[in-house]
């Protein structure tokens with residue numbers, strides 16, 4: 001069963017994938033039976049020679065290109081559709097352990113380039129409205145395999161989070177005549193209060209409006225609508241900043257840190273006001289304590305921020321300074 005069900009109360013689609021309930025959760029990697037499906041020699045990869053980044057179909061897809069027709073409910077507002085889409089896994093390296101920050105800059109750039117190429121490819125599918133690129137890391141986030149990988153969900157609808165941003169950016173444009181994110185970037189560069197890292201093309205900052213304690217956003221400094229418009233130099237700059245942000249989390253928590261990375265991109269159909277960016281959510285609020293999304297957050301969609309973003313920015317900048325030093329010493333440096 002692959003269907004999307006409409007929640008008429010909050011006007012959002014839910015992806016219903018019955019078979020995903022049976023997928024394995026965190027196989028014991030130390031047991032003798034365990035073989036990593038993303039390591040060289042795995043059946044999924046046996047026809048490949050040399051590879052550094054490879055795209056595989058998701059073994060437990062939430063959406064598929066040709067789902068069975070759905071049987072509608074008799075009540076009209078209980079709408080549903082076929083979950084028509086594509087899900088992919090991007091295996092970022094043949095090495096079983098690591099993160100974006102343990103790749104060389106060149107290698108990390110090939111990962112980012114793979115994202116862009118996949119978005120380009122999937123945009124051509126008639127039934128795809130949006131291509132969501134994301135990366136989950138760590139058992140706290142429920143990641144079932146440690147081998148470095150990211151994921152792509154090509155969806156038959158525009159995600160509500162993106163639609164909310166589009167609406168806000170379009171409204172701002174009508175009133176002020178400029179791009180909201182461009183204006184925020186200009187302000188943040190001048191004020192310096194919340195900036196963690198920057199290179200020629202991108203800045204990483206803790207947003208004024210952060211919801212998670214150590215949330216980091218990565219914005220292109222020049223206006224860019226979509227990842228598909230990034231040139232070669234911008235792709236390298238993006239890879240650089242992604243390495244630095246992930247290394248910053250490791251340095252902050254003094255261990256292999258969990259996080260969620262979400263690429264917020266323009267939809268692949270239509271033409272909206274938008275400014276491409278990447279958002280990172282860190283589940284910890286200090287070295288030991290997790291920040292839970294609980295009653296007020298889940299039940300009401302109201303976020304409480306523990307602390308003050310400007311103070312967290314000081315901590316993140318210090319962690320970033322150490323991270324850049326390590327990257328410079330070990331992996332040929334940053335930009």
Ligand SMILES: [Zn+2]
Pocket residue numbers: 036037038039095096097147
């Ligand atoms: Zn592996």
Ligand SMILES: [Zn+2]
Pocket residue numbers: 179180181182183222223224274275
């Ligand atoms: Zn802009």
Ligand SMILES: [Zn+2]
Pocket residue numbers: 165264277279
């Ligand atoms: Zn966003």
